[in-house]
Amino acid sequence: MLGLSRAFTPIALQRTSYRNPVETYTFISGQLPSGLTFARASVGSYTQVDGALVLAPTATPRFDYAPIGGLPRGLLLEAAATNLVDRSTGYSTTSWRRNGVSVGGPNATSPMAGVLSEMIVEDSSNGRHDIEYNFGSGQAGEAYSASIYVKQGTRSRVRFRCGRSDSAESITVNLISGAVEAVGTRVTSHRCEDVGNGWWRLALTTTLDQTSTAQYLQVRLLDASGGDSYPGNGSGSINVWGAQREKGNSTSSHIVTDGARATRQQDVLTLPPRSGLYDLMLYFDAGITEVRKSVLLSQGWTFTALSARLSRIEIFPQGSL
Template sequence: MTSVTFPNGNSYSDDGTTANDMRNGGFRTSLLPMISDTIVVSNSAVAAAASAVPAATTASAAATTATTQAAIATAAANTAVGTSLIKQPSEIAGIDPALDFAFLSSLALPAGVVQGTSAKWVTDRAGLLTSVASLTPPIDFDPVTSVTRGLLVEASVTNLLRRSQEFDVSPWTTFGTVTITANNTTAPDGTLTADKLAVASGAGIYNNATVTSGTYTCSIWLKADSATTATLGSNDGNNAFVSTTCSVTTSWQRFTLTRTTTASTMGMQINGATTVYAWGAQIEAGSFATSYIPTLGSTVTRAADTNTMALSSVPGWNSSECTIYVEARTALASGTQTYAQYDDGTANNRLCVYRDSSNVLRCIVVVSGSTVVNLSLGTVANDTFFKVAFSWKANAFSASVNGGAAVTSSSGAIPSGLTTHRIGHDSSGNHANSPIRRDVGLPRAVTSATTTLLTA
């Protein structure tokens, strides 16, 4: 080994270079001290390693936090692409906007514009369902990409199903062999409130609601430990049963079932054989599921969203001509769905962009209760993102969707006395029932060619 020196200064050798030499029987006096020094060094190393563990744990936690923050920043960057790298409507038109709302966060609108009196559940940037307080812009994000979907605007809806998250509590009822483990895993909102349902073959669990004749949609979040199937069913007071097969994965998905009934009661049920986690059950009137409405012992109604702005508060607003630009997504099913409206507080004098019950996107002008301009832009499918521009001044109207050829009209007056801008709804109770991503108002009309460029 030649020689070695320990941290305490003691040196050992086998070549005669130190006092503690191992040759010629020297090991008899030097070996044990060297072993002792070795043990001291080893214990010191163990202590140092132990003290490093908390620091390493802290560093690991910090790294995890940093990773999460980086993911959120990346999502924000992905969202920002739509408003920073792409040429802006005002740049295309060469006109400074009177208003320009890019719905990227809860700060997207001035105070007082959002007037809805109910909290609303949306997907946040981290992919979790979250409840947004009333009077706060409910900004919805894509649960997979985290890119902003926009300001979610919905009509009033009631969750008719009681105990939406408590499958182990009445009025949930089982038949056959069903084992329910309450609060067994993390729910879509990040809380430990999702129940495990182990449903044997021929068995099931159901919950009934009071209804009237009409169309209703059942919805529920399901996931499993491994890929499986489950039957989402609905029976009514006439014993008319309908169902759909759900392909359940290890990730949370919201499954829906839409049906009509003439009975006074209607239920939702999960049939076996299957083992799944369940959360957020809902039965609501209508042909598609809207945002989640939690319930306990009673039904709960979510108030209609109201987003209005007084035009008198918009600097540079021009009442005689304007170009509006909207980015939005159509609803999950057909119906009259309004994306933007400017009016006098009534439906008698207004300019409006909406999709009719036949899925045709329209830009209309109503003066004294009569429709004087009706520009039909063709059909836009359900659950589809689109861009639309609508330019108006007296006897010069044009509109375009998704870069299509402009539809024009050279005849028609402009309604007088416009006072209000409504985002995602009109004055007659028609809502987009979907997210609005961008809402822009340019205080001058543009050419038909420019309306096409705006939406390309």
């Protein structure tokens, strides 16, 4: 979902009614156009052309690609965000609680290049089979977004939860088709994104209905009929990687943690100075456009976004748009 830091006006693109732009910058070639500058005071993840998730070093632009098909999606620009899970992997550590499961192997390659996932294997007990992370207290009215990467093993259904309730703040997902089969009553948005090689990124946003001392991120295995409490067979499994929970109403790119919370800093794109006032047309993925009118460029122009993939900027004489 596009979340720009300033108001925007989607319009139908009818280039024939505009003057020719005095400058055009494109962001789908994998290189920053000459004269522009970019800043981000941390690493940041993005999908490269082969579909693998990788980390861009500090101050390096992230030119993002579709995980399926490798089509360029533009320059990834995001606001700062913090992963509140102190271990995004490491499900056998004390950060995570295991209920009716063990962390075993063999481990599949995760969505991130060169990194293994972890296999969650149910035991033979009759009951729940899950891993969960306890965030502690939460305040009523706070919105949180959670995500995790999951791949089927010998189990093909899971329930993904973020909040205090087992069902009201969860989604149930079929890991074969990617279908979201059930949505909790307090889930305000959700998605299941195919990221290739059998992996799905599950994401949901919930708003806490009451103050609670126990808030969980949980992945629960379900049996063939979708039951969440059943006699385990000792071998039912899923593959899991990359847990994340962040404040707010949208899920951002993955932030790796290893023993402590981590923050991805804001992306900042700056255009070079140009004398006078201009109209700007900004193009994003999914065919979305935004117009900025009468922009003063004499000191350059800085663009930030809550979450956007920018493919092109066109600069027109003032009054053209």
